[in-house]
Amino acid sequence: xxxxxxxxxxxxxxxxxxxxxxxxxxxxxxxxxxxxxxxxxxxxxxxxxxxxxxxxxxxxxxxxxxxxxxxxxxxxxxxxxxxxxxxxxxxxxxxxxxxxxxxxxxxxxxxxxxxxxxxxxxxxxxxxxxxxxxxxxxxxxxxxxxxxxxxxxxxxxxxxxxxxxxxxxxxxxxxxxxxxxxxxxxxxxxxxxxxxxxxxxxxxxxxxxxxxxxxxxxxxxxxxxxxxxxxxxxxxxxxxxxxxxxxxxxxxxxxxxxxxxxxxxxxxxxxxxxxxxxxxxxxxxxxxxxxxxxxxxxxxxxxxxxxxxxxxxxxxxxxxxxxxxxxxxxxxxxxxxxxxxxxxxxxxxxxxxxxxxxxxxxxxx
Ligand code: MRU
Numbered sequence: 334x335x336x337x338x339x340x341x342x343x344x345x346x347x348x349x350x351x352x353x354x355x356x357x358x359x360x361x362x363x364x365x366x367x368x369x370x371x372x373x374x375x376x377x378x379x380x381x382x383x384x385x386x387x388x389x390x391x392x393x394x395x396x397x398x399x400x401x402x403x404x405x406x407x408x409x410x411x412x413x414x415x416x417x418x419x420x421x422x423x424x425x426x427x428x429x430x431x432x433x434x435x436x437x438x439x440x441x442x443x444x445x446x447x448x449x450x451x452x453x454x455x456x457x458x459x460x461x462x463x464x465x466x467x468x469x470x471x472x473x474x475x476x477x478x479x480x481x482x483x484x485x486x487x488x489x490x491x492x493x494x495x496x497x498x499x500x501x502x503x504x505x506x507x508x509x510x511x512x513x514x515x516x517x518x519x520x521x522x523x524x525x526x527x528x529x530x531x532x533x534x535x536x537x538x539x540x541x542x543x544x545x546x547x548x549x550x551x552x553x554x555x556x557x558x559x560x561x562x563x564x565x566x567x568x569x570x571x572x573x574x575x576x577x578x579x580x581x582x583x584x585x586x587x588x589x590x591x592x593x594x595x596x597x598x599x600x601x602x603x604x605x606x607x608x609x610x611x612x613x614x615x616x617x618x619x620x621x622x623x624x625x626x627x628x629x630x631x632x633x634x635x636x637x638x639x640x641x642x643x644x645x646x647x648x649x650x651x652x653x654x655x656x657x658x659x660x661x662x663x664x665x666x667x668x669x670x671x672x673x674x675x676x677x678x679x680x681x682x683x684x685x686x687x688x689x690x691x692x693x694x695x696x697x698x
Contacts, residue, residue, distance in 0.1 A: 334500045334505060334506070334514070334543065334546070334547060335546065335547065336365065336546050337546070341356065342460070342464070342500075342504050342505050343355065343356050343385065343390050343393075343500065343501055343503065343504055343505070344356075344385065344390065344393050344394060344397060344460065344504060345460075346397075346453070346457070347369065351371070352369045352370055352371045352401075353369070353370040353376070353394075353397045353398075353400075353401065354367050354368070354369055354370075355367070355368050355370060355379060355384060355385050355394070356368075356501070357384045358383065358384055358385060358386060358501060358539060359382065359383060359384050360645075361501075361538055361539055361542055362538050362539070362541070362542040363639045363645050364645070368384055370394075370397070370398070370401065371401065372401055372402075372405070373398045373399070373401045373402035373405075373415045373418060373419065374418070375398075375401070376394055376395070376397060376398025376401055376419065377398060377418050377419055377422050379394060380394055380395065380398075380419070380422040380423055380429070381422040381423065383533070386497075386502065386535070387426075387497060387498065387499075387501065387502020387503060387574070388426035388427070388428040388429075388502065388574070388575070388576045388577070388611075388612055389428055389463050389467070389502060389503040389504065389508070389609060389611065389612070390501070390502055390503055390504065391422075391423060391426050391428055391429045392426070392428030392429055392431060392432035392459070392463075392611060393432065393456070393459060393460050393463060393503075393504050395419045395420075395429050395432045395433050395436075396432045396433075396435070396436050396452075396455065396456040396459045396460075397456045398415065398419050399412075399415055399416065399419065399433065399436045399440075399452050399456070400449060400452040400453045400456050402414075402415030403415070403440065403448045403449040403452050404449045407440075407445040407446070407448040407449055408445055409441075412437070412440065412441065412448070416433050416436075416437060419433060420433055423626060424624040424625075424626050425576045425577060425585055425623060425624060425625060425626045425661065425662045426576040426577060426612075427576070427577040427611075427612060427613075427614045428576075428609075428611045428612055431611045432459060432611070435455070435459065436452060436455060436456075439451055439452070439455050440452050440455075460504045463503055463504040463505070463609070464503075464504050464505045464506060465676075466609045466610070466611075466676040467500075467503050467504075467505060467506035467507060467508055467511045467609065467676075468506055468511065469676035469677075470506075470508055470511050470512070470607050470608075470609065470674055470675060470676050471506055471507075471511025471512045471514060471515040472515060473512070473674055473675070473676075473678055473679055474511060474512025474513075474515075474572065474605070474607055474674045474679075475512045475515045475516050475519065476679075477512065477570065477603075477605065477674070477679070478490050478492070478512055478513070478516040478521060478523065478570070479516065479519075479521060481569045481570060482516075482521045482522065485569070487522060488522065489522040489523060489524040489550070490516070490521065490522065490523050490524070490569050490570065491523075491524050491525075491526060491567055491568050491569045491570075492513060492523060492524070492525050492526065492568075492569065492570050492571070492572050493525075493526040493528070493559055493562070493563075493568045493570070493571045493572070493593065493602075494509050494510070494513075494525060494526070494527060494528065494536070494540060494571070494572055494573055495528040495530060495536065495556075495571075495573045495586070495587055495589055495590050495593055496528070496530045496535045496536060496540070496573070496574065496586065496587035496589075496590070497530070497535040497536060497538075497539035497540045497543070497574075498510060498540075498573060498574025498575075498586075498607065499539065499540050499543045499544075500514075500543060501539050501542075501543055502539075502574065507543070507574075508574045508575075508607040508608055508609065508674075509572045509573050509574045509606075509607045510540070510543065510544075511607065512572065512607070512674065513525060513544075513549060513572070514547060514549070517547070517548070517549045522550075523549060523550065524550045524551065524552070525540075525544055525549060525550070525551040525552070526551070526552055526554050526558075526559070526562060526567075526568060527540045527541050527544070527551050527552065527553045527554065528554060528555075528556050528558075528559060528589065528593070529553055529554065529555055529556055530556060530587060530589065531556055531589075531633075532628075532632040532633045532636075532659060533632055534636075535587065536553065537553050541553050556589050556592075559571075559592075559593050559596055560592070560593075560596035560599075560600075563596050563597060563599075563600040563602050564596075564600055568597075568600075568602050569602070569603075570602065570603050570604075570605065571593055571594070571597050571602060571603070571604045571605065572605050572606075572607060572674075573586055573587075573590055573593070573604075573605075573606055573607070574586060574587075574606070574607055574608065575606050575607075575608045575612055576612065576662060577612060577614050577617075577623050578606070578608055578612055578613050578614065578673065579613075579614055579617040579618055579619065579620050579622075579623070580613070580614070580615045580616075580617060580618055580684055580687065580694075581618050581619075581667055581682075581683060581684045581687075582667035582670060582673060582681070582682030582683050582684070582686060582687060583618075583619065583620025583621075583623075583664055583665070583666055583667050583682075584606050584608075584620065584664065584665045584667070584670060584682070585620060585623040585625070585662045585663070585664050585665075586606070586662060586663070586665065587661070587662060587663075588660055588661055588662055588663050589663065590662075590663055590665050591663040591664065591665045591669075592663075594665040594669040594670065595669065597669070598669050603671040603672075604669060604670055604671050605670070605671055605672050605673070605674050605679075606665075606670055606672075606673050606674070606682070607673075607674040607675075608673060608674070608675055609675065609676055610675065610676065610677075610691065613687065613691070615694055615697065618684075620664035620665070620666060620667075621664055623662075623664060625660050625661065625662050625663070625664075626660075626661040626662060627658075627659060627660055627661070628659045628661045629659060630656060630657035630658070630659055632659055633651075633657035633658070633659050634649060634650065634651045634655070634657050635647045635648060635649055635650065636648055636650050667682035667683055668682075670682035672686075673686065673687070675690055677690040677691070678690055
């Protein structure tokens with residue numbers, strides 16, 4: 334997508350061929366900075382500290398991280414150590430394990446001397462696939478928005494989204510935002526309610542930034558406003574991403590997603606989840622078996638912001654001494670989900686729905 338007229342992806346190999354470049358998302362929206370990853374430890378740190386985040390981008394970064402590891406040492410032990418290091422950085426998004434397994438399958442049978450080059454090519458291809466997958470998700474989701482627009486006689490379609498399932502969470506396009514960008518580009522009037530998404534504010538800091546750069550009308554709301562807006566008919570559709578979706582269609586996504594799904598259910602608002610195949614965990618049925626990342630209390634007890642002087646500072650927002658809990662994801666049961674928007678089409682959030690789109694998993698399972 335474009336930032337001030339220049340096309341960007343979230344991750345790419347540097348021109349000197351020695352490293353990987355990322356947009357440092359911990360600096361957004363106040364500063365746009367590119368960071369350089371030179372080692373697998375850099376890649377692991379970027380994932381852990383959320384310089385890169387969002388399920389598909391975490392997977393892509395892990396793939397590039399493995400290339401960085403294998404350039405240094407391509408023996409079996411180094412390969413396994415790098416996979417273990419990258420895999421333990423964030424537990425919920427299954428794309429991380431998926432990308433690492435994909436890379437291992439490719440490089441492990443190769444002679445050591447060929448592994449780094451093969452890993453580089455695969456990381457590159459994985460990124461290209463991510464872009465195309467998300468473009469397709471958008472093409473399928475566009476139909477949903479078009480239908481609502483037609484029903485409303487061209488009045489803006491109000492879409493509520495949570496966290497950042499935008500291009501910053503992927504290599505490009507985004508999952509939940511891809512239909513929105515494609516609708517906007519097709520001339521359909523859309524307006525996005527952007528949940529701020531406490532505690533890290535991915536909605537206010539990242540989704541709003543993206544949408545603004547692309548010229549998509551949007552409004553930031555506090556996380557608790559969604560239900561109120563739905564009761565008043567101000568939301569036509571909810572469209573969110575996911576970090577892991579089970580074989581029966583339960584969805585783990587950023588904390589607060591479940592409450593939006595409950596409110597949508599109570600108010601008859603369609604609630605769709607957009608995802609690529611790499612986010613489906615076919616080994617799990619029950620969403621409550623998904624590991625939920627617990628992050629540090631400082632994310633809840635402090636906030637970062639820009640002062641009038643332009644300095645970015647952290648401030649405490651709670652009385653000293655109170656403890657805080659910070660579960661980073663929640664699980665929305667399939668029964669609350671109207672449909673899953675994938676690169677292969679839209680299906681009910683159910684085992685049969687998913688198998689209808691991915692019939693090859695019948696044999697695998
Ligand atoms: O903690 P984050 O910012 O990595 O969480 C991201 C989300 O929950 C997104 O909504 C999800 O990964 C979908 S990304 C296309």
